Every structure is written in C-alpha cells, then in structure tokens.
Amino acid sequence: MSESFLPLSVPVLGGHEWDYVKDCLDSGWVSSAGSYVERFEERLCALIGAPHAVALVNGTAGLHMALLAAGVRPGDRVVMPTLTFIATANAVRHAGAEPVFVDCDEFMNIDVDGVRSFLTEACEPGPDGPRERSSGAPVRAVLPVHVYGRPADLAALAPLAAEHGLALVEDATEALGSRWTGGPCAGHAVGTVGHGSVFSFNGNKIATCGGGGAYVTSDDAAAARVRHLTTQAKTDTRRFVHDETGWNYRLTNVAAAIGVAQLEQLAGFIAAKRACHELYAELLADVPGVDLLGFQEGTSSNCWFHSVLVDGAVFGRDREELMTILAEQGIETRPVWGLLHEQAPLRDCTAWRVERAGWFWRRVLNLPCSSDVGPHDVARVVAAIHAAGRTV
Numbered sequence: 001m002s003e004s005f006l007p008l009s010v011p012v013l014g015g016h017e018w019d020y021v022k023d024c025l026d027s028g029w030v031s032s033a034g035s036y037v038e039r040f041e042e043r044l045c046a047l048i049g050a051p052h053a054v055a056l057v058n059g060t061a062g063l064h065m066a067l068l069a070a071g072v073r074p075g076d077r078v079v080m081p082t083l084t085f086i087a088t089a090n091a092v093r094h095a096g097a098e099p100v101f102v103d104c105d106e107f108m109n110i111d112v113d114g115v116r117s118f119l120t121e122a123c124e125p126g127p128d129g130p131r132e133r134s135s136g137a138p139v140r141a142v143l144p145v146h147v148y149g150r151p152a153d154l155a156a157l158a159p160l161a162a163e164h165g166l167a168l169v170e171d172a173t174e175a176l177g178s179r180w181t182g183g184p185c186a187g188h189a190v191g192t193v194g195h196g197s198v199f200s201f202n203g204n205k206i207a208t209c210g211g212g213g214a215y216v217t218s219d220d221a222a223a224a225r226v227r228h229l230t231t232q233a234k235t236d237t238r239r240f241v242h243d244e245t246g247w248n249y250r251l252t253n254v255a256a257a258i259g260v261a262q263l264e265q266l267a268g269f270i271a272a273k274r275a276c277h278e279l280y281a282e283l284l285a286d287v288p289g290v291d292l293l294g295f296q297e298g299t300s301s302n303c304w305f306h307s308v309l310v311d312g313a314v315f316g317r318d319r320e321e322l323m324t325i326l327a328e329q330g331i332e333t334r335p336v337w338g339l340l341h342e343q344a345p346l347r348d349c350t351a352w353r354v355e356r357a358g359w360f361w362r363r364v365l366n367l368p369c370s371s372d373v374g375p376h377d378v379a380r381v382v383a384a385i386h387a388a389g390r391t392v
Ligand SMILES: Cc1ncc(COP(=O)(O)O)c(C=O)c1O
Pocket: 058, 059, 060, 061, 084, 085, 087, 088, 145, 171, 173, 174, 200, 201, 202, 212, 213
C-alpha cells in the first residue's frame, strides 16, 4: 500500500475547538465583542508572562500596529533581516516606512553585528536619533524576527537598540512558546523583551485561530493605543465619534474560540515538536550532507520548523533535486523564503552587507513538522532522504 501524503505543516485540532466554536455560534456572539476574545488575550498573557495582549486579525496587521505604537512614522527607516517572510517588510511599508535589510547569523536570525555596523558606518547622529547617511532618513526601529521559532539574539540587540535610541519590535509570529534560558534574557519568553511584539495564529503556526494575530506589550499606553487604532479609533462606544484614522483589525470571537482551544494545547504541541526534532536529529546523523540546524545556547525553541541544510557536493543532490524527489513520494517540503532585498517591490531598499543569507537560501529545506508528525513519519522522511542520496 502506498503511503499517504505527508504535508509540511497543518493544524492539529484535537482539543475543545468544536465545543468553543459551537458555544460561540449558540450564543450569537460571533464578531469581536465576545468573551472568547478576552479569554484568548488573558491566556496568551499568562502563557508568556506579558501584561497586555490585543487580539488582531493577523500577524501582519499586528506588526503594522506594533510599528505605529513604537513611534515609526512615514519616511522612517526600520532595520530588519532580509531572511524572513515578506509580511515583515510589508508591515514596515504599511506604516509608511522603508526597510533596511541586514544579514542573518548562523541560526538564520538577524545579524546583530550587521545592525551595529549599519548604525555606526552608514548612519550619522540626527536631532532625534540616527539618520541613514545616504537618504537622510531617521532610523526609528529595529525589527528582529525569531525565525522558525529560534529566539533571536536580543541579549545583544536590545542594548544596541537602546544605545542608539531605536525602538525594538519583535516579530515573534513563528515563536510562540520559545524562550531564553541563559544570558541577560534568561527567564523571558520570546515576545516580552521588545517595546512591542507580535504573534501570528495563521493556519500553519504552532497554534492557530484559522487566521489571527496578537500584539503584546508591557507598555500600558501602547496597548491602549493599539486597541484604539484597531477598532476604528472610536472615542465613544455608542455614538459614532472618532478622533483619527483607524483600522478594523480586531480578531473575531469565532476565531478566538479556536485560538483558546489551541492555546490550551500549546505545551503538548511544543513537546511533540521537540520530540520530532530530536528524532530527525538522531536519524539524520549518518546522512552526510544533510544537516539539521541546531539551536543557539541559552535558548529554548518551540521547534516550529525542522530545517535541514543540504550540501549538494557531499549529499550528491542539491536542495531542489531533493525537494522534487520527496514530492514524488508524497512528502511535502519547502525551501526558505526568497531574500527580501531581491524581491521586486523591495529591490530599491538599502541592503547592508548581506552575505550569509544567500548561503541559507540555497541550502535550507524544511521537513514535515506538524504537531502530529510521529516516529513513523520521521522514519519515512529520513529513509526517503537516505535513498535519494544513495542513488547518485
Ligand atoms: C516571519 C513572519 N512574519 C509575519 C507573518 C505574518 O503573519 P500573518 O500571516 O498572521 O499575517 C508570518 C506568518 O505568516 C511570518 O512567518
């Protein structure tokens, strides 16, 4: 019997999702003013140890709001990695600002040395912080991404941002449940170090609402501002009075109901993903040229994605060939994102000394990683990889 299709990353909806959605529908509270939205925010705060969470329609909207709340204004520059999903840069553009792209480190996260050299070599002091010398534009914020769940090096980045007067906004969309276990950030969950942070609850994330996002902060005023802006900036809940241009960005109660059920299962999802990562590591250990990317010391990742680096010269097949061979056997894998500074809408942005990101772009292959991927699936994937290499 042939094996079934093994997807890259699909939700696991085995908790109270049905009950909570039914409860929503039975109650008639289906849009944003329902109790599940509040429960979702409270549960998220409790899970990561944050004072405020604002549930939003998706992570992209959350990043847009996080940048506005951090003081980013039209024409500003925001320093961010080139190796991320395009939504991160789109949010910068939605805020009217321009991204400045920097390289990645050996864990695919933002290269802090690159941020430092940009600030010290390509910027000069301005009246309200650094200015990019080539454009004269103020550099207002730095936007690290915790890529695939690995905590970025905020122990180094946070003091650098503070030294230069930049806001630190975390794109934590992929990293719910990740944390630091050593160094100055020890004890902090991802999403609680920056001025504001954003999680995504898209269908492929470790916990989903179908689609959804959340803005998280410890700043009372920033939380209130994001709540205000995302509910059409109304100043009176009964009469239609508004004090600025707002957005309709709040999460619905139905989506939040799914989210609450998912958050209840988060610890189990992380444990399952960690076990899966460990098994991939064990079984891939004797496949030359296909190396599972590890973790930075002092961090605990939610293990959202399992990425291997394919060295074609050693393995005998390059990443593209391996992806095709696995697809023929019903195993879905995906490369890492195309580098943002090479994407059509972003080619005119500053790209500061990008070198290592291209290396990852050529080699990364993400293996099936849903929370219900079990030992049999991992063995199947690794056997298929093994066989692909041997046929050369
Ligand atoms: C790194 C990164 N940033 C931003 C987003 C945007 O989140 P959403 O799809 O919820 O808008 C995603 C996920 O899709 C992401 O992976």
